[in-house]
Amino acid sequence: MNALFRIAFLAPVNFEQAHAILSGLNAARPILAVPLEIIPLHYSQNVALHGLVAENRIDGIIGDLLSDRWVESLHRDHPRLALVHIGGPSELKSVSTVGFDEPRIGALAAGHFIRRHYRRLFFAGLAGDAAAEAKAAGFVGTAAAAGLVVSAFPPLSLTAPPAAWDAFVTTLPSPAAVFCQDDSIARRVIACCRRTSIAIPDAVSIIGTGNSTLDSFLAGIGISSIETDYAALGTEGARRMADVLRDPAAAPAHVRLPPKGLVLRDTTGIGGGHSLVGRAIDFMEKHLADPIRIEDIARYVNASRRLLELRFKETLDRSPHTELTRLRMTRAAELLENGQLSITAIGEQCGYPERAHFDARFRQFHHGITPAAWRQRHA
16 A cells, blocks of 8 residues: 555644644554554644545545534545544544543542542533543542542533633632643633632642643743643544544444643642651652652751651651652553553663563562463553
8 A cells, every 4th residue: 555645634623632642643644554644733623634534635634523413414425535633532433532540540640639638629610521531530439439529619501601610619618629631721721710819729720631832931830730642642633643544444443541740839839738748758759760869858847857857757647758659660560551661661760770670560569460361460
């Protein structure tokens, strides 16, 4: 199969996301058996897209497709057109889809708040948004498993005035933990807190989704965020497109990519436990890859090693060293499930530059399971 296939890429409105997806699409091209030429189109260029389709100048479309009904109408006149749906909050039944594992994103945010001993959790999202509902499900489910209840912000549309949220944030208990469906919603919550003189992160801790540099810039504060891999979205989308072109009759595939992890910035606080312990955990999480010692942690929180160990015993019933190991092993498991990094690279990111040491500690912590076996089990 040597023919060059021309594929229109419907880029999302968000430039950062569009650039990352396009990079992933282009990165996949050399490793595919099917040669592709990617034609980027802005999402608003529907007229241009339909012109390319009508003139038979493209062989396929990849992007956030509107609906199964839209796909059906397009295939009615152009049955050989290859279609792959990527980035949308919902799967389309009629074509292959690639998106993010939204419930897992919510679970990751809840896990962080739970580890920081927050007891009052909240979710902020747009009313009727499928992605928001899926993230909320993962957030609520993980909280419920820890015996916690999640409260929702009042329903809000994209264009609605934020008065209801302004009033709501004034009722939040302190400290409160808020998970937002994306970084733009996190920016709205930040603005509400500022208008009502509520301190971030001391009174309200906030996590968004998407790791948007632009939203942090516009918010005027670094937004802690669940990082989603849009480049991987493009790469996997290109693979699905190649599969469709090779075998148009094959059953649609539905792929959900896990989050890359949590990027900690200025909107997440020390938590609802003892402040010294919270600050220590904050230092640990930001230095998982570094060869830090307990003395380094004690120095950071301005306490003696003895006092640090005493506070950890009182608050968590474990030592600072055990907590550091737990954080590293939890992060290692998340990275192994992600599947993007080699096991050696994961060990380095979690403070174990030697592969043998990493394997031994992982087996010890995870009841004899090796990193390779963990990855295979959660693939």
